[in-house]
Amino acid sequence: MSHNSGNQAPFAIAILGAGGISNAHSAAVKDSGDTLRISCVIDTNKENARKLADEHGAAAFDSAQQFFDAVDAGEATVDGIVICTPPTVRIEPIRAALERGIPVLTEKPVAMNAEDASRVAEIAAAHPDTLFGVAYCHRFAPPIIAMKQLVAEGKIGRLTRFENTFAFYHPPMAERWMSDPAVSGGGSFIDTGCHSLDLFRYLVGPAEVVGSVFDNDWSGRGESSATVLVKASDGPHAGVAGVILAGWLEPERFTVGLVGTNGSLHYDYMKPTELIYRPGIGEPELIKVESHEVRFSRQLIHFARAARGDAPRGDLADARDGLGAAEAVDRAARAAKII
Ligand SMILES: NC(=O)c1ccc[n+]([C@@H]2O[C@H](COP(=O)([O-])OP(=O)(O)OC[C@H]3O[C@@H](n4cnc5c(N)ncnc54)[C@H](O)[C@@H]3O)[C@@H](O)[C@H]2O)c1
Incomplete structure (x- = not known):
């Protein structure tokens, strides 16, 4: 994992789930100039993963496991992950990212029910030093x-x-x-x-x-x-x-x-x-x-800045x-x- 800390390197984002809403985050990255870039795209639908990855010159992965293995092997660059899958399959990637100190912005709703949302809250509370945000844009x-x-x-x-x-x-x-x-x-x-x-x-x-x-x-x-x-x-x-x-x-x-x-x-x-x-x-x-219409751009820039400690976390849900x-x-x- 690369750790940017207020230097000039763009904040490297991994997108997990390259369906409909990933386009809003992709557009936000394109709008950001040199502030953000997409370094990795992960989707069990290989076509979706490759299409978005190709747009950004990013690496494509077929599963979250494959991506985290690459992170562990030092073969993937990531400063933060944006999770855009359906809610049912988010808990384990959230845990895996936070355990590795990778800041997480997850799409709404945080989970499919209150029980799962409470598990996510426990995981986030166990990693207080790593940013966890919900994309209530x-x-x-x-x-x-x-x-x-x-x-x-x-x-x-x-x-x-x-x-x-x-x-x-x-x-x-x-x-x-x-x-x-x-x-x-x-x-x-x-x-x-x-x-x-x-x-x-x-x-x-x-x-x-x-x-x-x-x-x-x-x-x-x-x-x-x-x-x-x-x-x-x-x-x-x-x-x-x-x-x-x-x-x-x-x-x-x-x-x-x-x-x-x-x-x-x-x-x-x-x-x-x-x-x-x-x-x-x-x-x-x-x-x-x-x-x-600027909300996705503002949210993603804020996520990157907060992850680097350059903006208050509290503005994100x-x-x-x-x-x-x-x-x-x-x-x-x-x-x-x-x-
Ligand atoms: N903030 C907003 O205004 C907004 C708007 C639309 C959707 N959303 C939210 O974003 C989330 C995704 O919605 P969408 O419209 O993009 O859905 P979608 O079905 O278009 O895309 C989901 C993607 O996740 C992939 N996926 C599914 N399971 C996976 C897994 N285990 N690992 C990796 N990839 C997997 C699918 O192949 C698909 O490409 C939803 O929770 C939705 O509520 C938010």
């Missing part, structure tokens, strides 16, 4: 950061509600692993609702699930849409409500809203540079913001944040069955 979206700051400045008065919809229309999801509970842990709520729960945690506080209703359009698959009510269990905004909507069979909506006693802030991901402030009385105000979302996802699923 919305924490790096400039409009979200602006909303947090505006609330802290009192722009909307006392915060009373978080409103968030991440929904889109994609019937082929019925055939993908994301809707197979044995692989993903659930359906649309664990898929996008975990992002929402982490946003709630970041903007408001830890989420306690109050109630949930799931709709299942596909027999034997995870829920195709979810409606979940949460409230903050702790912190300065304890008691504040959150309404989270997730869906794969709905018109596309990606919005985050914060409502307070003196106004509201509303962000629509389809209007990426516009944050809308509405006062209790009076005309709405358009606040220009940088687009959310950690294992406890990942566990918090996983526990709330499990509770929402249980509550949906009761109602």
